[in-house]
Amino acid sequence: MEIQALRGVSCSIAEGEFMSIVGPSGSGKSTFLNLIGCLDIPDEGSVEINGVDISRYSKSELADLRRDSIGFIFQSYNLIPVLTAFENISFPLILQKIESNKIRKRTNEIIARVGLSGMEHRIPSKLSGGQRQRVAIARALIKSPEIVLADEPTANLDSDTGVSIIKLMRSLNEELNTTFVILTHDPQMMEHTRRIIHLKDGRIESETS
């Protein structure tokens, strides 16, 4: 049986936006995120990034696009368990084959920026939930992506930690002009976003700014 996860959705996201996508389970939020994250290709319609339809890209070109231009932050952090915080954060730059001294410098800078100094040599299991999410944010931002896609980034965190993570993302958005698209159920998160798209049954139900 064919299920249409998204129907008639049309929206554009400008550079430097800090927006959230909300909606109940099954509303198509994850599909929306997967499409703009180049993890999926639409069966119909098109997704354009910087004016180029991603369905024109081959699988390896899509992998390069994700590697260079898109950062991901996940609800359950999804860090690589065998790598230290430092190595997890620097991982995207290693994939980009950047020189090791540049990687070290850039990683140290972002570690300081997300407040993880002194914890860089810990592996994820030795970090708290908030610290892990900071590592995930640093990992998403280290390569200076054009867009960061965050899937329920505060869902597994307590309220105070959640707020600190939201503030961190917001300040990074302002500092770096990086676009943030955040899937969330968290009212605190919605409060901090400038634009909210409400999805229901695969359609945009409403949009607030």
Place this chain on the structure above:
Amino acid sequence: MILRMAFRNLTRHKKRTIITAIAISVGLMFFIYSDSMLVGIDKQTVQNLIWYETASLRMYNSEYTPDRQLFPVDRPIDSPENILEDLRGEYDISPRTVFLAEMLFYEEPYPVSGSMYGVIHAVTSSDDTVFRTFNDTDMPRQGEIVLGGWLAEDIRAEIGYPLTLLTRTRDGYFQTIDLEVSDIVYTPNQVTNRAAFMDIDYVNEMLDMQGAVTEISLALPVNTAIEDIEVLSKTLSDQYPQIDVLGWRDQAEDFIALAAAKQSATGFILMLVFIIVSVGISNTMLMAVQERKKEIGIMRAMGMRKKQIWMLFLAEAGGLGLVGGIIGLLFGGITVFFLVEVGIDYSWLIRDIDMPYRVTGVMRGAWNPPAFVNALLFGVVVSVLMTMLPVRRALKPTITETMRD
């Protein structure tokens, strides 16, 4: 980075890695042990064949050769002194007359307590240097017989016991020879241990051989290449047209047939090792891939190429194979050291069965460095191969499907 990740993933589940590495190492140790034993027995057999039974080369009257298993004394090499004089000085060379006889033996001097057929080697006390049978035992003289150890045990003979041979002369007349057991000789070759030995001059007289002998044996160093033996064999055959010259391989057909069959045995052992190693590795890598499907999805989402993920898992598998291989080499080395220095006494097994191997007591292994290299390569290659299927399967779904699992 990929190698570092692979290494850390191996240490992520230490117990699992250790158990798998030990499973691999046991398989490879078994392979190294078996190989050492087979190579060692082969070496011992070749040495014991040449030193005690076949010599490097043997010359027969060409009419004798087809029936040589029956030891027909009526087709000997006449005037062997011509050949002996030609070759003596250049090679170590020994004449013998070998014949079949019914042996009547006595537990007590009388009455006769039994009889059996045996192979009697008539040897020359001054000229039996090709063989090592009498290195520590006195040669038989006129009226004496030296029994191989197993033959003596079978007929319960002791030194000083009487023994009567019933046989035929060169012309086919029945002949009875009364002898006394002068000594009992044990060698590492069971064929020799089941034979008996007499003085060649006495046999010449008793069997009316008129100076002829049934065979002339020639010694070359044990490690002489087969090709060199064949060349010499051809040269001697050309030199003596009425004489057949057979290398030790042509005489030890039973052993050569077994050596050929052993190739399939080696294949079978490799198969067993393959099963042990593959079961161990595939189980571990299947679990490793299965439980890290989401991780694979994350890495792909971050832009890691499939090729890099392949490399990561294959490096892990290769590392596991390498660790198992190194432990296997260590265990294998210990077992080979034991086999070479101490050996295993299979005499209880060999004594009552007719084995083509010429090893009567302690079987010793041999160091065979290529087997160690092969074992290590085998461990790594099988590990890598067995990992390919689960990785391939894990990389087949889309990233979102992988991350959902």
